[in-house]
Amino acid sequence: MNKIPLFPSDALNSCCLLNEHGRLSYSQVLYRTERLATRLPDTSHCILMCERRDLFIISFIAVLMRRQTLLLPSNRTEGVLQELMADHPGAYCLWDQDHVPPGLPGLNCSSIDQEQGYSIAIPTLPADHLAAIVFTSGTTGRPAPNLKYWGDLVTGSTLLQQRLQVNRSSFIVATVPSQHMYGLETSVLASLLSGACVYGGRPFYPADVQQALGLADSPAMLVTTPLHLHACVSVALDWPRIQQVISATAQLDQALAVTAEQVMGTQVREIFGCSEAGSFASRNSAIETDWQMYDGMQIEQTGETTLISGGHLPQSVALADQIQVRSSECFRFMGRQSDMIKIAGKRASLSELNAKLNSIAGVSDGIFVMREQRKVSAPRLLALVVAPDLDVSQILRSLAVFIDPVFLPRPLLKVRRLPRNEANKLPKQALVALLAELGCQGIAIKG
Amino acid sequence: MFTNILSHAIIINSDLLIEMEGLMSEFEREIAAMIVDTLNLEDVSVDAIDPAERLFGDGLGLDSIDALELALAIAQNYGVQIKSDNQQNQQIFSSLATLAAFVEANKV
Numbered sequence: 115m116n117k118i119p120l121f122p123s124d125a126l127n128s129c130c131l132l133n134e135h136g137r138l139s140y141s142q143v144l145y146r147t148e149r150l151a152t153r154l155p156d157t158s159h160c161i162l163m164c165e166r167r168d169l170f171i172i173s174f175i176a177v178l179m180r181r182q183t184l185l186l187p188s189n190r191t192e193g194v195l196q197e198l199m200a201d202h203p204g205a206y207c208l209w210d211q212d213h214v215p216p217g218l219p220g221l222n223c224s225s226i227d228q229e230q231g232y233s234i235a236i237p238t239l240p241a242d243h244l245a246a247i248v249f250t251s252g253t254t255g256r257p258a259p260n261l262k263y264w265g266d267l268v269t270g271s272t273l274l275q276q277r278l279q280v281n282r283s284s285f286i287v288a289t290v291p292s293q294h295m296y297g298l299e300t301s302v303l304a305s306l307l308s309g310a311c312v313y314g315g316r317p318f319y320p321a322d323v324q325q326a327l328g329l330a331d332s333p334a335m336l337v338t339t340p341l342h343l344h345a346c347v348s349v350a351l352d353w354p355r356i357q358q359v360i361s362a363t364a365q366l367d368q369a370l371a372v373t374a375e376q377v378m379g380t381q382v383r384e385i386f387g388c389s390e391a392g393s394f395a396s397r398n399s400a401i402e403t404d405w406q407m408y409d410g411m412q413i414e415q416t417g418e419t420t421l422i423s424g425g426h427l428p429q430s431v432a433l434a435d436q437i438q439v440r441s442s443e444c445f446r447f448m449g450r451q452s453d454m455i456k457i458a459g460k461r462a463s464l465s466e467l468n469a470k471l472n473s474i475a476g477v478s479d480g481i482f483v484m485r486e487q488r489k490v491s492a493p494r495l496l497a498l499v500v501a502p503d504l505d506v507s508q509i510l511r512s513l514a515v516f517i518d519p520v521f522l523p524r525p526l527l528k529v530r531r532l533p534r535n536e537a538n539k540l541p542k543q544a545l546v547a548l549l550a551e552l553g554c555q556g557i558a559i560k561g
Numbered sequence: 562m563f564t565n566i567l568s569h570a571i572i573i574n575s576d577l578l579i580e581m582e583g584l585m586s587e588f589e590r591e592i593a594a595m596i597v598d599t600l601n602l603e604d605v606s607v608d609a610i611d612p613a614e615r616l617f618g619d620g621l622g623l624d625s626i627d628a629l630e631l632a633l634a635i636a637q638n639y640g641v642q643i644k645s646d647n648q649q650n651q652q653i654f655s656s657l658a659t660l661a662a663f664v665e666a667n668k669v
Contacts, residue, residue: 519625
């Protein structure tokens with residue numbers, strides 16, 4: 115069986131992780147991963163919750179060295195963690211924060227910072243090792259598992275590296291979380307597999323991003339989202355030389371791409387992907403509307419379904435989005451499936467959110483409503499709920515057990531009843547009329 | 562000027578705090594209006610925000626996206642850049658009062 119190394123053999127002395135406090139070579143990182151690997155429980159699944167990118171990467175390697183599988187849920191709320199552990203008996207967690215739910219099995223790995231040493235035993239992994247299971251929001255109420263085998267991850271990364279010209283000399287600064295596919299591909303896999311260097315933190319404010327970009331001697335590659343890019347170009351900051359900007363998770367408005375190129379003095383590109391397939395296409399955002407598939411990958415329309423194939427995909431994947439296929443290598447994005455919503459790069463299914471709302475004891479009926487986006491800022495959901503014996507804060511707290519904070523409704527309005535018709539459906543006009551009646555401007559219904 | 566003196570009095574004299582609870586200074590009101598406006602908090606009245614109430618998590622219930630949008634508004638309106646490694650960072654965003662104090666102290 116083909117065994118693939120986690121990073122190139124000649125990268126041992128190259129910089130792997132860089133932050134304000136210093137740098138770690140691949141050899142030094144390898145030593146820390148070996149130390150961590152010895153502390154991991156002897157079981158098959160690990161829920162990797164590290165917030166710090168450097169600790170995420172060290173843990174990622176350590177878990178794979180132990181031939182375990184990473185579980186990467188779409189959010190880390192208490193309810194989701196419990197479900198995941200129930201479905202995978204023996205699963206443990208790795209974290210680096212001070213506050214975690216009490217009784218969580220696993221360990222805090224931040225003490226690995228103390229380990230100083232060098233190793234040259236580059237780990238390899240069989241192509242058929244199940245490296246990770248990425249969970250996505252499904253329409254059935256339970257997250258759907260997407261199996262990521264090591265060989266496919268490596269092949270996909272090669273295509274991404276080729277398209278984005280990631281190589282040994284790259285310095286990657288990412289604002290996105292490591293545990294979602296976009297961040298995993300760009301700030302973990304692309305970096306490790308090319309022997310590049312990645313910023314060990316996760317810059318948040320524009321001033322943080324500016325500082326991180328200036329840390330290396332060579333121009334950095336910024337991996338970010340439209341929300342963050344808009345923030346960066348909207349404040350008066352002097353940007354260091356940037357090699358390129360990559361954006362994903364939502365379509366980047368072409369005008370914003372043009373502005374970003376002017377303000378940051380570099381090229382802006384987007385990549386297109388989904389958790390199911392990983393990334394598979396890109397475009398030059400300031401000048402292109404159409405997306406170009408990665409080399410060797412195809413897209414086709416068969417009836418109502420759009421299928422992508424080739425490259426790293428073990429089999430064809432149907433896309434959930436509305437796509438206009440222009441050729442086997444080129445397509446245009448027309449919109450999302452109405453059930454799927456995205457806020458600040460996170461994806462959820464409206465029907466799943468509704469199911470969670472209605473499962474709360476005391477809620478007899480409820481519905482989430484997606485708003486029209488007014489400006490570049492993240493759109494928010496609102497919710498209407500029939501729950502005579504609960505107050506708004508109680509319902510929000512119950513929701514927060516399962517739902518990522520960005521999907522919490524703003525506002526959550528209590529109503530006497532929802533305007534369902536005889537078929538028990540909620541006609542859109544009736545909802546719109548009800549919302550208009552409520553003013554939707556801070557008139558919370560007390561009940 | 563008078564309202565600023567009152568704000569300082571609150572910090573010094575806890576007896577006064579009981580009487581003065583909820584009173585906001587002019588600048589705090591300005592920041593509160595910026596928060597409500599920037600974040601489209603339709604169901605929140607500016608005057609109803611308790612300056613000592615938590616902004617994030619509990620209290621007003623803001624999240625990380627809101628933090629980014631607020632940082633943007635603060636940079637654009639007051640010329641102040643917020644950074645994560647600022648020692649005061651936990652306290653800057655902990656309440657309306659701390660946020661207003663930080664912006665007022667650092668605005669250009």
